[in-house]
Amino acid sequence: MNNKTAFLAVFGILALLLAPNVLALGISPGRTTVDFTPGLERTVSFSIVNSENKDMNIVVAAQGELKDYITINDKSFSMSSEEGSRQVTYTIRLPKELSPGLHTAEIVVLQLPEEGKLSEAYIGAALAVVTQLHVNVPYPGKYAEASLNVIGPESDGKISFVMPVLSRGEFDLVNVRATIDIYTSLNKKVATLNTNEVSIPSRKRKEIVAVWDSSKAPPGPYRAVATLLYDEKSLTLEKDFEVGEKRLKIEKIEVNDFSLGDIAKFEMLVENTWSEAVRGVYSEMNIYNKDKKLMAEFKSPTYDIDPLSKTLMVSFWDTAGVKEGTYDSTVYLRYGGKSEKEDLKIEVRENEINVIGLGYAISERRAPRGENNGLVTILVIAIVILVMINLLWFLFLRRKIKSR
């Protein structure tokens, strides 16, 4: 053995010893869905992914309810480290009859353990991944499956109730619609909505939608109860959703009867905009000096604030040693792991404290439209030129020529 061969052998052994103890195997798609037809015969393909680029011994087998109707076309094979993925197929031959509903099978792809390797860096476990086969057999007559999704609220308060409906029966659904009742947490009905009306062919999926303007509804938890009506049948679905945010708002902060050097009593008027009580709320106020360093920190006791109501929260600041001036301040309202923050300025005078900065405007986020400005300009110029040419001809030149 010459030096080069010895070096390569040592390098190879080291590489094996240092190789990470990792096995990986992928399969795509994870599920294939087929609509049943009597005696259906179809070849389905899937990919086996060699994610770690290793030499692998693979075994493929079918299991589950429909396994007897499946033939794997390549039951065992090896994949080299250079083979990133391999396409494999299986054939399904379904019987003439199956009971209505979902029937399944699993195609299991097993990577055999790396036994008998030279290094210790091998994994003795077996790894397998599954691609599922779902066969949907239609129900007799008309049959619908549906779900209820609540999307929003949007910035304008609109909430969309979207119901994807699947026609799982043998016959088409001619008339599909729903009514949606909205209830508060106290079970009071606040709105009834009607969706659009659609017809859905057998084994197809369509969506019906209703929109609710929640901008005037008090923030809080709500429940939507949808009754899906399809031809002569019905189906009821429910979904909880929330309008607005659980939010406390500082309306006003006042300090009355104050003298510099004494204890200042901060009265903070806090509004609960949520339609349920918020419990264990307290305020924390930080005041910073000119160097932006914290010079005072004081908290209020805890309060329970009733739904859609206001409470006065009180906290105290000892102003001994504080000089007249304007200070930066941050107020936190803390409750149930959440906090609301307000940045303020505190103007301290000999006999008064003014709190500046409450109330602010939230700027609306607009969609970016800059790129289209050039296109709009071109279109506007072109249309203006067209209009001018037409006006010039029909109002002036045409008359002039005719009068000659």
Place this chain on the structure above:
Amino acid sequence: MKHKHVFAIDIVLIAGTLLVLAGLIGYSRPLVIAPLPGFVTADTSVLFEFEKAGLILIDDNPDFTSPDRIYAEDNLVINLKPGVYYWKVQGIAGTESEIRELTILSEVNLKLKQVSEGMYEVVNAGNVELDVEVYDDKEIVGNIVLGIDESKEVSGTKFIGSQKD
């Protein structure tokens, strides 16, 4: 037919105006470039390329009853869950492009890292939530659910991962 030439100019002007308007409408119509129609991939990050549009609409049905609206001035990579999608772009004055279909295939991908003798870190490296059956020899000893990119340490000799319902 005294002013025959005047009527001829009328016709030419009206036809020309209509042609130019049709051309302008065609020119201003948003153009979708990629993904190509019927594109199928297992990669959940998809590059959307388009021109003359500022809004991408993506929905799981071709009627666009509840689309996701994504404002974008330029080409954009969007992460999507496995499924069949329909997409189009909207340009100025609400002009819309053609509708294209896009399929993201689910991928079940399981990774096994040996932590110690008989102990493994099981990683979901695919793009769907996984149901993993854990075996000790031939007996099933547990079942774990792994979210995308989630991992758990378990002991066993065989691990079977499948897409969760």
